[in-house]
Amino acid sequence: MKVSCLQDNLQRALAQVSRAVASKTALPVLSNVLLATDEGRLRIAATNLEIGITTWIGASVDEEGKVTVDARLLNEFVNTLPNAPVQLAVESPRMTLSVQSGRDKAGINGIDAEDFPVIPRLDGDAFVAEVDPQVLREMISQVEFAAATDESRPVLAGVLARFEGSTLVLAAADGFRLAVREGELASPVPERLDIILPGRALRELARIIGDQTEPVRLAITASKSQLLVRVGETEFLSRLIEGTFPDFRQIIPREFNTRLEMSRDAFQNAVRRASYFARDNNDVVRLTIHPGEEEFMPGSVEVSATAAERGSSQSFVDASVTGPETQIAFNARYLADVLGVLKNGKVMIGMNGANQAGVVRSAEAEDYTHVIMPMVIGAQ
């Protein structure tokens, strides 16, 4: 192999794929990156068998070839080189990659590229959909955190992606809360498809999308076992979680006895204040909803927390309330999580009594729904 490329392209590509490099692995080749010539460009790829990232950069190819070398070492070395052309060469049969920029030179011992796992490519796949990159990134951020962190039910440790008509729905639930976000696909898909993706993989995907503006292409491999995503010049691969996601629609209440709207910022602040006291009491935050006295007097939400040894706090947030006075308790962390991913503006909370699921949404948009199960405060 003999190619030359620009240092900053190479550096960016290595940083991009390094997230898929296995950190602790029994298979040494998985801590390497693959460098391969590919139709006049340089292909750079890494995989930890859970996810894979492949990206292409422009290069002038003098001699075809491929090699894998330690990802971290190459990355660190390239980072320190000046922004100038870099020459990469491998002299077979010795698998040593020589990296040269001006008078700076390194020889990095590699492993034969034949040992590197084959990463499926995006072409002629069974199922393809397109979506706006920034919409997808926001969808991921609003849903992914609600996935379970324990692995007892693998399906719940993942995020459901449902393609149906011209919508994409992402949903995640950890047994205590549920997040559902709908987004639009660029064009309708021929058939409904449900897949479940590992939460971590989606976080990586959001990172890769970054501030991309070109549509993201999503494809499922013919074996239905992997998701392939094309973002600009980068391809992202993730394994899928097998199983059936629970029917989440039935969990979402449609009607509410009590409904309130208030400023997200004000409510978020009140919850944060209460959470400092809730910390020592299982994160219990109580909401007491006071309806307005008269038609034009706003109601309010009292946000309070008590820790037996530390003290207590109360905050009041103005809110427009429909329905009777109620009390409900939530885990402060769950509230903070959802408030953090809602756009500022107004938040809507709907509930049906102290023991029933509460729904949190933006008052302005219907496309995101978050359900939180309440905490039940022990009776005396």
Add this chain to the structure above:
Amino acid sequence: MPIQLLTTETIGKIAAGEVVERPASVVKELLENALDAGARRISVEIRNGGSDLIEVVDDGHGMSPEDLAAAIQRHATSKLSAFEDLDTLRTLGFRGEALPSIAAVASVLIASRTADAPVGSEVRVDFGAVGPVDMAAIPMGTRVSVRDLFANVPARRKFLRQASTEAGYATRVVSSYAAAYTGVAVTLTVDGRRVFGTDGSGDDVAAATGVYGPEVGQAALRLVPLDEAAAVPGVTVTGWVGAPAVTRSHRNGLVFFVNGRWIQSRALSFALEEAYHSLLMVGRHPVAVMHVALDPATVDVNVHPTKAEVKFVDERAVCRAVQRAAHAALLGAPQDALPRVQFAASAWQTEQRPMDLPRPRWGPDPDTGRETASAGDPAPEDEKHASGVPILRVLGQVGGTYIIAEGPQGMYLIDQHAAHERVLYEKILTQISGRMADKQSLLDPLIVDLSPEELGIYERSAEELAQIGFDVEPFGEGSVAVRAVPAMMRNVDVAERLRLILKELVEGGAGDSWLDSVAISTACHTSIRAGQPLSLPEMRELVAELERSSQPRACGHGRPTMLHMAQADLERQFSRR
């Protein structure tokens, strides 16, 4: 073969012993008799832990009135006439000892009818006093009803555990036989409630599902015949092993039958677990039902009064066969289960290696429970929290299990699990003083399959569990639905933890009251586990919480939460003094 009396010589050669130890032993003997009689359906009923009633009804070949009279005599058996027969034994019974032994300590009514008899017969034996044989209306088969067990032996009665515990032991016996004798439909009823039933279809997985629930049934991997190279000559192993994802914290789920006889064998258990090798986390055990078939001449069943142990002529060969059979089944297991568990398991193993320091002179004084503060130590008493814990600076974590901290008098090692257990235990106690604990509701009820034993203990503990914050209700046969969990129980596998709590309670509680026992178990199984890496802030928070607790030195089970290595000891160890 008609029943005949054994010669005295043969009797002498048979190890006589205590046959009836507890209700479960009665259940076992009656079940074995029913199986020996070729029954296709057997129903077992137990009331009040077996003290009030144990009844086994079978549809086997039954007994004629003459046989019935003989059956209750000591050393009357239809199954063995000379000692040489022991070597070719194909039945479970052979001593002619069970029925008379039971009848000596209980009120026993046996009714039976053979296929060709128009009418059945029955005989009653009250604490050894044999009544006349009467006619009785009964379908073909035998019904043995044992009432008031040990009523004439108060010492024995006192020795029995609580009814639910005794019922648990009996349940384990019936479960094991029902899972192994797949061709026999076995049902078990405890205190009027049907605990489980098998269909008698002859299918291993169907029986496993019937006994242990669908979760285990789905995980059951059938054993396949080994190829010639791997097979151990003369030993055949059949049955199933559970996929590595389904584990227990104890070995009760390992069931071995040798030539149809239920046995306990540490050697076989270890051999089987060896096959799972790194697939299991430390402290977890698989479930399995395995039949070992071998030439009766190569196994001695007569080494234990209740026949629970056997002696193999070549134990190593049997172990090898068990291990290879399990290994082959596991290799064929669904792919996705393997890598995940394997990963976790290897991480655990490296982290759980015991510490190896030279002659450490540390640890609490066994008498006073206080650390050995060395004589030459300046021991500044001022820097302590109200609870008596010194002010500690967290330095790091060893083996993902112990927090290392520095205090005014040297080095401290804190067992993160025991420490967290103590913290949670006290939190639970404060929460439930005079009220119900806070709980977190679940989006969707979680259905948890319980073993019959676990179900029994759940029923007994339902009120206490509710007070601690569990909202659990019975759900169909053999399962419960969890609707809410204690507020402190988050990010854990709820089903697994609930099962662990119940399992521990089956063994008997560790607390002063049952509520206390449930609290201790809940704290133990909700807390951070050994082997879980913690960040520095997490460790600091845990130590701070421990400092705030009222009795920080031991967990609810009484295990120490911290060890101290005094400055002086360190200096001595490094030969500075």
